[in-house]
Amino acid sequence: MSTGNKGAGEKSRSELERYLEHYVRYLTLERGRSQNTIAAYSRDLQAYLQYLHSLGVDTPSAIRASQARSYVESLEGAATTLARKVSSIKNFHRYLLEEKVLVDDVTVGISPPALPARLPKALSVSEVQTLLDSTVGDDPPALRDRALLEFLYATGARISEALSLTIDDIVDDDLRCAPAVRVTGKGNKQRIVPVGSYARDAMDAYLTRSRPALVSARGTAAAMVFVGNRGGALSRQNAWLILRGAAERAQLTQALSPHTLRHSFATHVLAGGADIRVVQELLGHSSVSTTQIYTKVTIDTLREVYQSAHPRAR
Numbered sequence: 001m002s003t004g005n006k007g008a009g010e011k012s013r014s015e016l017e018r019y020l021e022h023y024v025r026y027l028t029l030e031r032g033r034s035q036n037t038i039a040a041y042s043r044d045l046q047a048y049l050q051y052l053h054s055l056g057v058d059t060p061s062a063i064r065a066s067q068a069r070s071y072v073e074s075l076e077g078a079a080t081t082l083a084r085k086v087s088s089i090k091n092f093h094r095y096l097l098e099e100k101v102l103v104d105d106v107t108v109g110i111s112p113p114a115l116p117a118r119l120p121k122a123l124s125v126s127e128v129q130t131l132l133d134s135t136v137g138d139d140p141p142a143l144r145d146r147a148l149l150e151f152l153y154a155t156g157a158r159i160s161e162a163l164s165l166t167i168d169d170i171v172d173d174d175l176r177c178a179p180a181v182r183v184t185g186k187g188n189k190q191r192i193v194p195v196g197s198y199a200r201d202a203m204d205a206y207l208t209r210s211r212p213a214l215v216s217a218r219g220t221a222a223a224m225v226f227v228g229n230r231g232g233a234l235s236r237q238n239a240w241l242i243l244r245g246a247a248e249r250a251q252l253t254q255a256l257s258p259h260t261l262r263h264s265f266a267t268h269v270l271a272g273g274a275d276i277r278v279v280q281e282l283l284g285h286s287s288v289s290t291t292q293i294y295t296k297v298t299i300d301t302l303r304e305v306y307q308s309a310h311p312r313a314r
Contacts, residue, residue, distance in 0.1 A: 014058035016049050023095050032188040034160070044088035060096050065106040068093075072110050083112035121260060122267040122297060127252060128153055132198075134249035135242075140210040141229055145242045147199075147206035148226055148234075152258060154199030156265035156283050157183050159239055159258035165225040185284035193282055266294040 024042055027033040033041075051071045057063055068089065075082055089107060096102045123131065132153065135146040152162055161183045169182040171192070179195045195203065207225075214227045226234040239258055247256045262283070269279055280291040 014049075014053065016052065016058055016060060019060060019096060019101060020045055020049060020092070022099075023092055026095065032186075034186075040084060041088045041091075044085045045092055047085075048089055048092075060101050063106055065109070068106050069110055079113045086110060086112035121254070122264040123252070123254075123256075123260060125268060127250075128261070128264055128268075130250045131246050131252060134246045138209075140213045143202075143206045143210035144214065144226065144234075145246070147202040147210075148239065148242060149246060149261070150199040150202040151195070152261040153265055154196040155181065155183065155193045156262050156269075157193065158185065158262060158284075159236060161185055161284075162258075163224075163226055163234055163236060163239060166223045167225060168223070169225070183284065186286075189284065189286075191281065191284050263294075263297075266291070267297050270294050271298045 020042075023045075024038060027038050027041065048071060051074075052058070052063060052067065055067060057067065072086055072089065075085055077085075090110065093102070093105050093107045097105050132146070132149055135142060135149060137143070148162065151157065152159070155162075157165075164184060165181065169184070171180045171182065179197075179200050180192050181195060182190055183193050184190050211225075211227060214229065215231050224233045226239075228234045228238055243256055243258055243261075266279055266283060269282070270276065276288060276291055276295060279294065280288045283291060285291045
C-alpha cells in the first residue's frame with residue numbers, strides 16, 4: 001500500500017518540480033554550494049514555482065517572460081533579500097538553458113535591485129591586538145581559542161574555511177618549519193595561505209599541548225584541526241561564542257563576527273602596501289572587484305586621519 005502511495009506521489013510532481021530537484025543536486029554535487037546557500041535557493045525557487053502553478057504553469061516551456069517579470073515585481077523585502085531571490089530565479093533559468101530544457105531565457109531583461117555600497121567593518125590594529133590578548137591560559141580550550149582567533153586574523157580565512165581545515169591541510173606537520181596551510185574555499189577551490197609567526201606559535205601550542213587532550217575525549221574528529229571540548233568538530237556556533245567571549249573581555253563594544261577578522265586582515269594588509277592582486281589570492285576571491293571594496297576602506301581611513309591631523313584640512 002505504501003509503495004503505491006509513494007509512486008502516486010512521485011507521479012503527481014510537476015515537471016518543474018522535478019527539474020528543481022535536478023538543479024539542487026547540480027548545486028550540491030557539481031558546484032559545491034554550501035548547505036545554507038542551497039537551502040535559501042530552494043526556498044526562493046519553491047515560492048517561484050508555487051506562483052507559476054497558481055497560473056497553471058507546470059512545465060519550463062510554458063513559462064512566459066511576462067510571468068517571470070510579474071512575479072519579481074511582486075516581491076517585497078530588503079534589497080539584499082530581493083537580490084538573492086532574483087539571482088536564484090535567473091540562475092535556475094540559466095541552468096535550464098544550459099541543459100537544453102529551454103531554448104530562450106525569459107529572465108534576460110530582469111535585473112536585481114541595486115544594492116547600497118556597504119563597507120566592511122574592520123577593527124583597528126590596536127583593537128585586534130586587544131582582542132587577541134584577551135584570550136590567555138594554558139588549559140586546552142584557552143589554547144584552542146587563541147589559536148583559532150590568531151589563525152583567522154593571520155590568514156583572512158572565512159570561518160567555514162577554518163572549521164573545515166584538516167591536519168592534512170597543514171603543509172608540513174610542524175608549522176614552525178612550514179608556515180603555510182591549504183585552505184579550501186567556495187566551490188572547493190584550494191589556495192595556499194601563509195601563517196604569520198604569532199599565529200604559528202599559537203597553533204603550535206594548541207596542536208601539541210591542547211588538541212590531543214581534546215580529541216582523546218571522544219576521538220570523533222581526529223582529522224579536523226579545530227575541535228570542540230568533547231572532541232568533535234568545532235561548530236560555527238561555538239566559534240561565534242569564542243569570539244564573543246574574547247570581545248567582552250577586551251571590552252570592545254561594536255558588533256563583531258568571525259568575518260570581522262577577515263575584513264580586518266584585508267584592510268590592514270592593503271594599508272601596509274600589499275598589492276591588491278596578492279590580497280585577492282589570499283582571500284580566495286574569484287574576482288578582483290570583490291577585493292577592491294577594501295581599498296575604499298583604506299582610503300576612508302586615510303582621509304579621517306588626514307582631516308584630524310592636518311591643520312588646514314577642514
